[in-house]
Amino acid sequence: MKNQKAISLFICLVAYYFFFWEEKLGLNLLVFNFLLLGLNYPDMPKNKITFLLLAIAFISSISVVLINTEFGILINLLIMMVVLGYNLLPQINSAISAGLVLFLNTVLNIRHLATPISSILEGMAPKSEILNRILKIVKISVLPIALFLLFILIFQTANPIFLEKTLFLQQAFEVFIKEFPTFSIPRTAFTIFGYIILSGIFFNR
Known part of the structure; x- marks a missing residue:
């Protein structure tokens, strides 16, 4: 079940990227909403409230x-x-x-950003000891790395001396970007934002 949710998340993430990156909202939003609701429909309670909400969502999207x-x-x-x-x-x-439930669930999912990826890998090779170790490392390392990067950004802004001492990291990152023309910070931030939002939609904490 979790593996299916992860696959649905990445399907929506690909659609999100190609539909919305530097695009105006219109037909793309309609198609994306239909995709999102369609993938979530199997988990929805089958009652009058659900059908009413879906009807309102469809009308609003159209x-x-x-x-x-x-x-x-x-x-x-x-x-x-x-x-x-x-x-x-x-x-x-x-x-x-x-x-509020959706918002709070999205915030809670920030702590579990590696879950969709690990669930897919676990489904592909659940008995692999090496893979299990890699997954554990990924799960443990995602949050510390994110906090470390956030720490650097905050202190670079607040402390000129710290900025001077860590400027080489920023320069190395800029070189990395130049070496890979298809990679860009705005695209990455856009994709990460979509990944976080979709994680909050598909994974209930």
Whole structure:
């Protein structure tokens, strides 16, 4: 089940990247919403509330294509938050609570960024001892590395001396980017942002 969710996440992540990178919202948002809801539908409770929310989400998504205003896009995003939040916790009975559930679940998933990748690898070779060790290392190292990078950025901004001492790291990173023309910080940040959001949608903490 977890492996299936991880596959769904990466399908949506690929769609997210190609649909939305430097693109205006319109038909791409409609198709992406249909994909997102379709992959989440098997886990949704089959009741009147679910069908009503799905109908509202579909109508809102179609209206983005037909009307395409910033207000319409905002409303659609809020409705999608409600639907997906309800999917995470069907017991809730208010739209605001559903949105908060999705937001909090996304925040909680930041601690488990390696879970989708590890679940796919575990499904491919669950009995591999070497792979299990690699997965453990990945799970343990993701958060410390992220905190380390955040620490460097904060202290470089706050302390000129620290910036001078660690400038070589920044320069090395810039050289790395120049050596790989297809790689860019904005694209990476955009992809990571989508990965975090989709993790919050597909993995319930």
